[in-house]
Amino acid sequence: MEKYMPQQIEKKWQAKWQESNVYKTEMDASRPKYYALEMFPYPSGNLHMGHVRNYSIGDVLARYKTMEGFNVLHPMGFDAFGMPAENAAIKNGVKPSDWTFSNIDNMKRQQREMGLSYDWDREVQTCRQDYYRWTQWLFQLFYKRGLAYKKKAYVNWCDTCGTVLANEQVIDGQCWRCDSVVVKKDLSQWFLKITDYADVLLKDLDLLQGWPERVRIMQENWIGRSEGLEFELEAPELGEKIAAYTTRPDTVYGITFLALAAEHPLVEKICAKSGKAEEIKAFVKKVQSQSDIERTSSESEKEGIGTGLYVVNPFNGNKAEIWITNYVLADYGTGAVIGVPSEDQRDWMFATKYGIEKIITLQPKGQTLVLEEMTEAYTDKAGVLVNSAEFSGMDIKAAMKGIMDKAEAEGFGKRRVNYRLRDWLISRQRYWGAPIPVIYCDDCGEVLVPEDQLPVKLPEDVDFKQGSVSPLAQSKSFVNCTCPKCGKPARRETDTMDTFICSSWYYLRYTDPHNENIPFDKDKVNYWAPVDQYIGGIEHAILHLLYSRFFTKVLKDAGMVDFPEPFTNLLTQGMVLKDGSKMSKSKGNVVSPEEIIGKYGADTARLFILFAAPVDRDLDWSDQGVEGSFRFLRRVWRILEIFEDKIKNAPDEYDVSSLTPEEKELRHVLHVTIQKVTEDIKERFMFNTAISSIMELVNAFYGFQNSTDVNAGLVREVAVNLMKMLAPFVPHITEELWSVLIGEGSVHTQKWPGFDEEAIKTAEVEIVLQINGKVRDRIMIASNIDKSAMEEAAKANKRVQELTEGKTIVKMICVPNKLVNVVVK
């Protein structure tokens, strides 16, 4: 055998695998399937270590499941629409498509150099017409089902990106991509009605037992369900009823004002009637000029302006002044909030600031609150109602029920569930995305582009000069069209879709990527999907994972898939850090995968990244650690080289009973390792400990490096299983060793090894002897002996005798094959 030369053998095997198409998968209803999926990347141009980690984890699973006998689907593709391509066009004059495709080519090359077992025939690229045609088709499906609509609304606008953003894409009031401060704009935009599915998206989180709990909790919080009462308060001077929503109906007798959002639809009418029109308008203008950060920070000052107009509390006929405020959100509940200063801290501060009356309607048990002595609201949800007409004297629970019943009986209110989740704003005023397939006609209004005319293609005659808003709007050939209904001249929608739409269904397209008639065949999708194991970063906990769940539920309702959830199991990998912080160009701590692979080979890179930390924890990159992984592979190579002749010439079957005690011990270690590695991969995703136990096996193997007369059958057994167990982690070196030493077939198509129960058993075990819980000695005893025999062995021990002399043995605790604890006084 020659020296271990990773670069040579890796290139060789990558070429062979590609040539023989070994990773191609076909549907086969007679075999159990396994769908392993890593989140597809944005084609930024180069893989980073996060990708390497992501794909290494997925590849181990895919290869392992294949060896276990599953029909494994393991595809890869590119989330290829988006701003960076367009920015490159603006900056360098490159066409977004050229920029994207050349980046894809480079990243695919890098992925191939990692030795990943993808079925490249199934690749999808969301920016290609054969894909976005179906993205548009799905948009129309949503439209036809009443789930896509256009409305004028105050939306998030990023000036730097020149486009609107979804709520999920605003992080701390800033654009998720460029960190610019997001402002509100009143625009007419397309939305998907994800709120229709809020309830089921929340409820079905229970089905996702294979997801990390924290991700489920994050989604639960994001959806934010609350129950309460919505009721109407009459405003006689306006001739209107104003609806308000509260989760504390028990406090309604304490209402002393009504707070409206600055964007509330009645603000204009209020101005007309109030006599303070100019002041109110000035206040509203000031509020709207504030950024989201200023407006939504809980520390920021609550401000408002009294309108002099009032509403009537329908429960007790009390008058309450209407205030316009900076803290009520227009798009949650009804945009109007009852003010109950004595039982809500924010209302308390607001009322104190503006001299608004406070009424106590709730008293804690065994205590009497007096307004003059209070310095803050009483917000505990416990106590007895006072000043609340027929509800006085009731506890909160009874009062809540009674008050809501009353509102419903008298017809001015209704129980209601509210969600924090808002509809998904999907319009983007950008070029490099899937055009929204809608036409506007002066006579017919909003018309869908007929299905046989899909895709609505992106035009080529586009000007990307910086600052130009919505490049598509400038392409006359794109905008001008005829109405599919009446044939008159019409205009095309010039907005494209949020790229998160493209990524909300790609995992379904992989099951049938070349279908030209429908997005995917029902039989195929129901065979392969849902994804058995999805792997990706925690940063998608809400965005992509919530949108994909929504899509799947709509497609299920449309009869296109039979399953309610797209991803049965989710693994959220940790980040790859260097020197304790995230790798970034600005910090200058980036380690390039290409460089590492060039120096040590892909196997070393994969091994290190899987060994250095558990998959779900952050991993600190260590150049010395990489050296260690490389050393281990050389060590494997060398021990097999030492035994080359024995391995090649030994039979597969041999007489195990003829082994020496030392050889039996090696065989014991082998089978314990098989058991441990199998469990670590299959049950626990603990690849780091799986690798460490393989290292222990190799260490044990080295104990025989100078034993020329060691049993050849055993050596072959150890070598064969060592190669098989390492194969999912380091596919190239194991394939090379397999071809040299075994010769037949590929290591990757071998059956995953089982372990021999007999070999795992041992005649003797070491047990610990404790006195009062402290370890005092260790002895070898026969395994699986009964309790009394263990006690006898402990009592016979010299150390135990010495240390218990003159003391009384209270009791003895025996744990089979582990320990005896002698309790003495």
Add this chain to the structure above:
RNA sequence: GCCGAAGUGGCGGAAUUGGCAGACGCAGCAGACUCAAAAUCUGCCGUUGGCAACAACGUGCCGGUUCGACCCCGGCCUUCGGCACCA
């Protein structure tokens, strides 16, 4: 503020169901091989005391349960992540 996760040697981490704390690796130290170095192989490697056998201490802090606690319970501290005027 609310919700969640984590805290173990010089470092990454292990201990799967309450049962030997520190597997495996990195770094370090020593030996073998070598003219020498590198590479490789072998051994040592939590702290303190001791020639040693061994003893005491030790999993963020304080307390509890237990024969026995990194693990369970109560109360804190620190770090990280998510949400944050949602009425």
